[in-house]
Every structure is written in structure tokens, then in C-alpha cells.
Amino acid sequence: MKIQRIGHRGQKTVSIGDLPRREVRLFVVFCLLSALCVLLSSDAIASDVSLHGFVQGNYSFSSRASNPDGGDFKWAEERVQLKLDASKEPLRLFIKTDAFYDHIDEKAQIELREGYIDYIEKKWDLRAGRQIITWGLGDLIFINDVFPKDYEAFFSGRPMEYMKKGIGGAKIGLYPAFASFEFIAIPIFEPNNYTNARRFYMFDPMPNVTNREEKNPPSNLENTEFALRAYRDIAGFDAAVYLYRGFYRKPYMMPDDINSTTKITYHYPKLSVYGASLQGRALDGVLSFEAGYYDSRQDRAGTDYTAPNSQTKFLVGYQRQLWEDFTIGLQYYNEYMHDYSEYVKNQPSGLPKDRKLYQLATVRLTQLLMHQTLKLSFFSFYSTSDGDYMLNPEIKYNFSDHIWAAIGANVFGGGEKWSQFGQLDRNDNIYLQLRYEF
Amino acid sequence: MIRYLIFLIAVLLPFEVFAISAEDVMKKSQAAFLYQGKDFKSRVMMKLISKGGQERIRELSMLRKNFGEAGGDQKFFMYFFQPADVKDMTFMVYKYPAKDDDRWLFVPAINMVRRIAAQDKTSSFVGSDFTYEDVSGRDIQDDTHAMLKEEKLGARDCYVVKSAPKARDVDYSYKLSWVDKGNFLPLKEEYYDKKGELSRVFTADEIKDVKGFPTTTKRTMKNLHSGHRTEVTYTKTDYNSGIEDSLFSERYLKQPPKKWIE
Numbered sequence: 001m002k003i004q005r006i007g008h009r010g011q012k013t014v015s016i017g018d019l020p021r022r023e024v025r026l027f028v029v030f031c032l033l034s035a036l037c038v039l040l041s042s043d044a045i046a047s048d049v050s051l052h053g054f055v056q057g058n059y060s061f062s063s064r065a066s067n068p069d070g071g072d073f074k075w076a077e078e079r080v081q082l083k084l085d086a087s088k089e090p091l092r093l094f095i096k097t098d099a100f101y102d103h104i105d106e107k108a109q110i111e112l113r114e115g116y117i118d119y120i121e122k123k124w125d126l127r128a129g130r131q132i133i134t135w136g137l138g139d140l141i142f143i144n145d146v147f148p149k150d151y152e153a154f155f156s157g158r159p160m161e162y163m164k165k166g167i168g169g170a171k172i173g174l175y176p177a178f179a180s181f182e183f184i185a186i187p188i189f190e191p192n193n194y195t196n197a198r199r200f201y202m203f204d205p206m207p208n209v210t211n212r213e214e215k216n217p218p219s220n221l222e223n224t225e226f227a228l229r230a231y232r233d234i235a236g237f238d239a240a241v242y243l244y245r246g247f248y249r250k251p252y253m254m255p256d257d258i259n260s261t262t263k264i265t266y267h268y269p270k271l272s273v274y275g276a277s278l279q280g281r282a283l284d285g286v287l288s289f290e291a292g293y294y295d296s297r298q299d300r301a302g303t304d305y306t307a308p309n310s311q312t313k314f315l316v317g318y319q320r321q322l323w324e325d326f327t328i329g330l331q332y333y334n335e336y337m338h339d340y341s342e343y344v345k346n347q348p349s350g351l352p353k354d355r356k357l358y359q360l361a362t363v364r365l366t367q368l369l370m371h372q373t374l375k376l377s378f379f380s381f382y383s384t385s386d387g388d389y390m391l392n393p394e395i396k397y398n399f400s401d402h403i404w405a406a407i408g409a410n411v412f413g414g415g416e417k418w419s420q421f422g423q424l425d426r427n428d429n430i431y432l433q434l435r436y437e438f
Numbered sequence: 439m440i441r442y443l444i445f446l447i448a449v450l451l452p453f454e455v456f457a458i459s460a461e462d463v464m465k466k467s468q469a470a471f472l473y474q475g476k477d478f479k480s481r482v483m484m485k486l487i488s489k490g491g492q493e494r495i496r497e498l499s500m501l502r503k504n505f506g507e508a509g510g511d512q513k514f515f516m517y518f519f520q521p522a523d524v525k526d527m528t529f530m531v532y533k534y535p536a537k538d539d540d541r542w543l544f545v546p547a548i549n550m551v552r553r554i555a556a557q558d559k560t561s562s563f564v565g566s567d568f569t570y571e572d573v574s575g576r577d578i579q580d581d582t583h584a585m586l587k588e589e590k591l592g593a594r595d596c597y598v599v600k601s602a603p604k605a606r607d608v609d610y611s612y613k614l615s616w617v618d619k620g621n622f623l624p625l626k627e628e629y630y631d632k633k634g635e636l637s638r639v640f641t642a643d644e645i646k647d648v649k650g651f652p653t654t655t656k657r658t659m660k661n662l663h664s665g666h667r668t669e670v671t672y673t674k675t676d677y678n679s680g681i682e683d684s685l686f687s688e689r690y691l692k693q694p695p696k697k698w699i700e
Contacts, residue, residue: 048696052522052525054522087696089696092693118693120693125689125693131549132548132549133549134548134549134550137552160547160548161547161548163548164548164549173689175684175687175689180687180688180689231688236540238553279553280540280553281538281540281553284538284557285555286553286554286555319554319555320555321555321556321557321561323560324560324561324562324609325561325562327555327556368565371486371494371562371565371566371666372562372564372565373494373565398521398523400494401494401495401520401521401522402521402522404523435523437521437522437523438522
């Protein structure tokens with residue numbers, strides 16, 4: 001999955017799946033805290049407990065135009081994160097919780113970022129609870145990383161770790177001699193988070209339709225997502241294959257009547273992904289290949305305009321250090337749509353059409369200075385098929401071992417008013433991240 | 439006749455004095471400094487000290503295992519305790535004598551292992567005055583070695599070897615090493631830049647016996663141009679503690695075993 005096209009979507013309404021999910025999360029927190037009590041009380045001498053975290057300010061100023069609702073900040077918050085790590089073999093408990101105050105919506109909230117229990121044996125292990133999983137080789141381009149993302153965090157200039165959302169589920173690792181395996185089951189669907197319509201300008205093909213609803217796949221055994229990754233070394237290269245059965249995490253629009261729409265329902269079509277990747281040393285650097293076939297199970301014929309067509313995605317990446325503490329990373333990405341003629345035939349006339357072949361190139365430059373305490377970086381997306389772009393320069397400085405600050409910008413433009421980055425044209429922002437870590 | 443004999447002895451003398459070649463000294467030194475035991479572990483505290491006295495701390499567990507003879511393949515596993523923004527990061531290196539290393543970094547905040555493309559010849563290790571090569575070693579055959587002299591450094595008898603890189607792949611033109619004649623540990627190294635000026639100085643500040651292996655437990659690298667220096671202390675050092683091959687894997691990069699990173 002690449003950074004997904006955000007378009008075709010307006011105001012977010014309360015998700016149907018929200019209520020049960022919240023209860024499940026509270027239950028998870030309760031279980032984790034109970035487990036912690038057991039861990040700590042049973043034999044405090046043998047258990048190993050650590051508490052770390054940070055206090056952070058994060059502000060992002062809209063530099064090009066005021067927000068759709070008139071505000072000037074894409075993001076403005078103070079945040080505290082606590083990370084509790086307790087282990088007593090073969091068990092380990094990890095909880096990462098954030099509390100923050102959001103100045104734009106003027107609300108305080110607590111967020112469980114991760115919370116899980118590990119059970120570790122010699123040849124296998126289990127991780128149960130809310131956890132972040134990252135697969136694949138892409139740098140901000142995701143093919144086999146089918147796990148939830150927060151694109152609003154990314155476009156608002158939040159620290160990169162906030163682009164990844166946790167999943168609630170279980171992961172089993174198996175480590176026989178010939179290969180390693182990760183098997184994941186996710187009973188509760190978690191969609192991607194996209195930009196908020198009050199803070200970001202986005203393309204909306206039907207701005208006059210205000211009755212909108214989001215429909216998550218209900219949580220049941222049949223809808224449980226499964227993902228498998230098998231990996232090993234092949235002749236000095238890291239090789240992996242990936243399988244996924246679940247849902248698109250981007251919502252697709254389903255109008256009640258395409259000719260006179262009164263209501264739009266957003267749904268998450270069924271998806272399976274079959275992929276592979278290879279990475280190793282070559283050409284004085286690191287070379288990466290990743291590919292995946294996206295089987296759109298609800299629209300295999302490509303005739304349903306409310307669900308995407310199946311696609312083949314391919315990525316090649318190369319990174320190399322050119323001189324001391326300067327690294328360049330290049331990527332080229334292709335997304336090929338199957339049954340394109342059916343897509344063209346069935347796409348309603350008022351909606352923009354995707355290309356048969358979408359192409360995207362990225363460049364990352366990183367220079368470290370002053371004993372690696374000053375980091376200058378530049379990242380850019382440029383779509384060679386759509387002509388739109390995103391630029392992200394950033395300066396980060398570690399004032400001491402505990403305090404760092406980063407200043408950067410997100411600049412969007414080019415392409416069409418509905419293309420991935422083109423639609424974000426008026427959302428340029430300058431951001432500040434300031435963190436005290438302990 | 440006597441004059442002829444004296445001349446002959448004078449000509450042969452330098453060869454007789456150095457019973458061991460410069461290259462052999464450096465090979466033995468590499469074996470003593472970087473390859474002792476089947477495996478090695480230590481808690482490493484690095485103090486990065488600026489000219490003005492500002493200190494930054496880099497604290498890590500370092501584990502190393504040999505695969506083959508001295509000068510052969512090695513694997514390194516590192517876990518970072520400090521500073522706070524890199525806590526729980528792990529780093530793994532597969533080191534090969536005649537080709538570039540393989541390196542992986544684990545970033546805990548997003549639970550991601552990725553390969554990194556850094557070149558070890560010029561890259562600073564975690565921002566310190568040591569390069570990766572200073573930490574994990576440089577191939578003997580990358581340099582031309584010449585024995586300059588023998589002299590005492592403090593109370594220790596040393597060989598003094600000049601090593602000049604064959605390729606222009608590093609930022610110094612040559613290095614002088616004072617290698618202890620007894621245990622072959624490097625006691626001092628001087629790096630000279632392209633202008634022939636002394637640029638960096640390494641000193642072994644404390645050597646302890648650990649399980650019968652003389653081990654440099656305190657060392658300093660000073661950059662004379664910037665005035666910046668890095669002081670390193672090794673504690674909890676041990677050899678042959680039975681580090682398994684499986685430690686050097688993605689699995690344990692993500693979940694470093696407690697018993698090895700204490």
C-alpha cells in the first residue's frame with residue numbers, strides 16, 4: 001500500500017465500530033494491569049521493572065492558507081508518554097500510554113499506544129495485546145505492511161512513530177532452523193486514520209452530500225484478519241514472503257444512488273495480499289525489492305466502482321552512504337491496476353479516474369553533523385505518472401542527552417486536484433517537535 | 439677484512455633486531471585486541487566530551503562472537519541503554535574480513551528492523567571519536583605495515599609500527615601503533631592526516647586480566663583538531679560465556695534476551 005489517496009471522502013461521522021472497540025480496549029487495559037500486579041507481587045526480586053517516557057510539545061502551523069474551519073494550526077498539543085516494561089522470564093509486560101491535551105479541539109485524552117504480554121520459549125513466542133507491527137522494506141511506501149497507519153499524523157508533522165497505529169491481536173513467532181515465521185490474528189478491525197476535514201483541504205467529489213456514514217467490518221470469527229510472514233537468509237540476502245487476508249484499511253465510497261446521491265456509506269472492502277521481498281548488500285549500498293499482489297476479493301472482475309480493482313505493486317529501493325554521515329535513499333514504486341478496461345467502463349462519469357499504472361519516486365537525504373547530534377534531512381515523494389509531490393525538509397538537534405527539537409515543513413502540490421498529494425496543495429505546514437525524554 | 443665485516447654486520451643489523459615482521463605484529467595485535475576468546479561481552483560506557491567540557495553519554499551492551507580464526511568472520515550484537523532517545527535500540531553487524539559488513543538496526547518505536555548502508559571506514563560510531571573500524575577492526579591487508587623501531591612506552595616494551603592504507607579509503611594518511619611486546623595489545627595509536635599532521639590519538643588507559651585474557655578496559659580517543667574526545671570504560675566484561683549463534687538474528691534484535699544485556 002502506498003500513502004493512500006485520501007480523496008472521495010468528506011466529514012468523518014462517528015464510526016459504528018467505535019463503541020465495542022472502546023470496551024474491548026478497556027478490557028485489554030484491565031487485563032494488562034492485572035497481569036502487572038501478578039508480575040510485581042509474585043516475586044519482586046526476580047522481576048525487572050523499568051519506567052521511561054517523554055514530555056513533548058508538537059505544533060504545526062498552516063503556512064499556505066487557514067484551515068477549512070478557519071483555524072491556523074494543523075496540530076497543537078502537549079503530550080506525556082509513559083513506557084512501563086516489566087519482565088520475569090518467560091513473561092514480559094509492556095505498556096506504552098500517552099496522555100495529551102489537544103489545543104485545537106480543546107480536549108484532554110488518554111491513548112493506549114501499545115500494551116501487550118510476551119511469552120517467550122526457546123523455539124517460539126507469543127505476543128498478545130495491542131502492538132505495533134511493521135513489515136516490508138519500503139521507506140514510507142507500504143506494500144506488505146498491511147497494518148494500520150495514521151496519515152494525519154504524517155501530514156501534520158508529528159514524530160514518525162505516530163504514523164504507525166497498533167493492532168489489537170496476537171502474534172505467534174516460530175523459529176525452526178530452516179526459517180522464521182510470524183503469524184498474526186487480528187479480531188478487531190482497525191482502519192487507517194486520514195486527515196480531518198476541518199483541518200485539511202481534501203478533494204471531495206460530492207461536497208453537497210452531508211449524510212455520511214462509516215461502516216467497519218463487524219468483529220466476528222469470519223472477519224478476523226490473518227497475516228503470515230516467513231523469512232530467512234538466502235545467499236546473504238534477507239528474503240521474506242507475506243500473506244494477508246483481511247480488509248482494505250482505506251474507506252471506499254458507496255453512494256446510495258449514483259445519479260441522485262443522498263447518502264454516502266464508507267466501507268472497507270475485502271482484501272488478500274500475496275507478497276515477497278528481498279534485501280541485501282549490493283552496489284556499495286543496500287538494495288531492496290518488494291512486490292505484492294492485491295486481490296480485491298469483492299471486485300475480482302473489476303466491475304464494481306465502490307471497491308478497488310485488484311493490483312500488482314512493485315518497489316525497488318537503494319540506499320548508500322556517500323560520505324561521512326551522509327546517506328542517500330532512492331525508491332521507485334509502481335502500482336498496476338488489473339482489469340483496467342472494466343474499471344473505465346464502470347467508473348461513474350462524475351468521479352475522477354485513476355491511471356492504469358501509477359508511478360512514484362522518492363528521495364531521502366540525511367546528513368548528520370556535530371557528533372551526530374544535528375540531523376539535516378530531506379524526504380520527497382514525486383509521482384512520475386500524476387505529477388504531484390510532497391516535500392519534507394527537517395532539522396533536528398539534540399540539545400543534550402535528554403532534550404531534542406525538530407523543525408520541519410510539509411509542502412504539497414502539482415498534479416490534479418484529486419491526486420494523492422495534489423489535493424493537499426493548500427495544506428502546507430511548518431511544524432515544531434520538542435521533546436524531553438527520560 | 440675487519441672493516442668489511444663491520445660493514446656487513448651494520449647492514450644486517452636492522453633485520454636481526456626485528457625478529458618479527460611488522461605485519462605479524464599487527465596480526466597478533468588484532469588477535470589480542472579484537473578476537474580473544476570464542477566470544478566476548480561487556481557493558482560499554484562512552485563519554486563524548488567536547489572541547490568546552492560538555493558530556494554526552496552512550497551506554498550499551500556489546501556482545502561479540504568469532505566464527506573461525508583470528509582475522510576471520512565475527513558477529514556483533516549491541517543493545518543501547520542511553521541516551522533516552524535510543525534506549526532499547528539494538529544493532530547487529532556481521533563482519534567479514536574481505537568485504538563490506540552487513541548491518542541491521544532495530545527501531546523499537548515502530549517495531550522495525552532495517553538494514554543500514556553505513557560504510558565503516560569513515561563513519562563515526564554513535565557520534566563518538568571512534569570510527570566503526572576502530573571498534574570492530576580493520577583488515578590487516580588493507581595497509582602496508584613497516585616496523586619503525588622498538589621503544590618503551592611507560593614501563594612497557596613496544597613495537598612501533600607504521601601502517602599506511604593501500605587505498606585512499608580513510609581520512610588519515612598513516613597510523614603509528616605502539617604494540618606491547620608482551621601481550622600484543624595496542625597501547626597507543628597516532629593517526630596522521632593527509633597533511634602529515636597528528637589528528638587523532640588513541641590510548642589504552644587500563645588493562646585488566648579477564649579469564650586470563652589481557653583486556654583493555656579503559657581507552658580514550660582524542661581528536662586534536664576539534665579538541666573533542668571520547669572516553670570508554672568496559673565493565674562486566676567476560677569471555678567464553680557461551681553466546682549462542684541464534685542471538686544474532688532478527689528475532690533477538692527485536693527482543694534482546696535479558697541474560698545477555700545486563
